[in-house]
Amino acid sequence: xxxxxxxxxxxxxxxxxxxxxxxxxxxxxxxxxxxxxxxxxxxxxxxxxxxxxxxxxxxxxxxxxxxxxxxxxxxxxxxxxxxxxxxxxxxxxxxxxxxxxxxxxxxxxxxxxxxxxxxxx
Amino acid sequence: xxxxxxxxxxxxxxxxxxxxxxxxxxxxxxxxxxxxxxxxxxxxxxxxxxxxxxxxxxxxxxxxxxxxxxxxxxxxxxxxxxxxxxxxxxxxxxxxxxxxxxxxxxxxxxxxxxxx
Numbered sequence: 001x002x003x004x005x006x007x008x009x010x011x012x013x014x015x016x017x018x019x020x021x022x023x024x025x026x027x028x029x030x031x032x033x034x035x036x037x038x039x040x041x042x043x044x045x046x047x048x049x050x051x052x053x054x055x056x057x058x059x060x061x062x063x064x065x066x067x068x069x070x071x072x073x074x075x076x077x078x079x080x081x082x083x084x085x086x087x088x089x090x091x092x093x094x095x096x097x098x099x100x101x102x103x104x105x106x107x108x109x110x111x112x113x114x115x116x117x118x119x120x121x
Numbered sequence: 122x123x124x125x126x127x128x129x130x131x132x133x134x135x136x137x138x139x140x141x142x143x144x145x146x147x148x149x150x151x152x153x154x155x156x157x158x159x160x161x162x163x164x165x166x167x168x169x170x171x172x173x174x175x176x177x178x179x180x181x182x183x184x185x186x187x188x189x190x191x192x193x194x195x196x197x198x199x200x201x202x203x204x205x206x207x208x209x210x211x212x213x214x215x216x217x218x219x220x221x222x223x224x225x226x227x228x229x230x231x232x233x234x235x236x237x
Contacts, residue, residue: 004164006164034224034225041230041232042229042230043210043227043228043229043230044165044210044227046224046225046226049224093164093165095165095225109167110225111167112157112164112165112166113164114163114164115162115163115164
């Protein structure tokens with residue numbers, strides 16, 4: 001168990017349009033989901049932490065008005081890239097967190113989605 | 122702040138060679154440490170983890186030992202295969218502050234290429 005899906009896996013859009021990416025935990029409830037951005041041959045950069053039913057916490061330097069995150073249920077978080085531009089082209093990866101079977105709540109384990117390749121023309 | 126540093130890649134090895142990918146960290150207290158693997162075009166998969174000093178994580182022939190004294194978590198495998206070609210990420214989960222939901226800090230990744 002602990003499968004996380006993302007949809008779409010790949011999207012191409014025109015500059016100025018908005019794109020929504022979905023992240024779902026398929027077989028567990030995730031109170032916390034994370035959104036990462038990965039540039040070619042580089043590490044994952046945490047964009048924001050999303051908690052169900054509350055506003056997302058954005059990392060320093062990430063524009064919250066450009067990258068809208070909604071975590072409406074315990075199994076779904078969405079990332080909307082608004083007014084996308086070519087520099088937003090990237091690989092976006094989400095992860096969902098759940099507590100391990102034993103230990104304190106701080107020992108949450110993250111399970112990653114397969115990623116979404118966004119290309120803005 | 123907390124950070125992770127990995128050896129730069131790409132690392133190119135012949136099949137059955139010994140692999141070491143170095144990872145060092147800076148953190149407050151005793152973070153949990155992880156190695157993730159990313160195959161081309163895919164998301165990350167947890168390879169192994171260690172949650173306290175001197176723990177050894179192991180999986181699929183890979184292993185890493187949590188060394189508090191050297192703040193390191195080097196990844197090793199005795200005999201690599203072509204199928205091990207991927208990007209490997211070292212990561213830490215901070216101990217403080219609590220209740221971050223498992224926030225992870227990643228190293229820059231090391232690309233491994235294994236030739237037959």
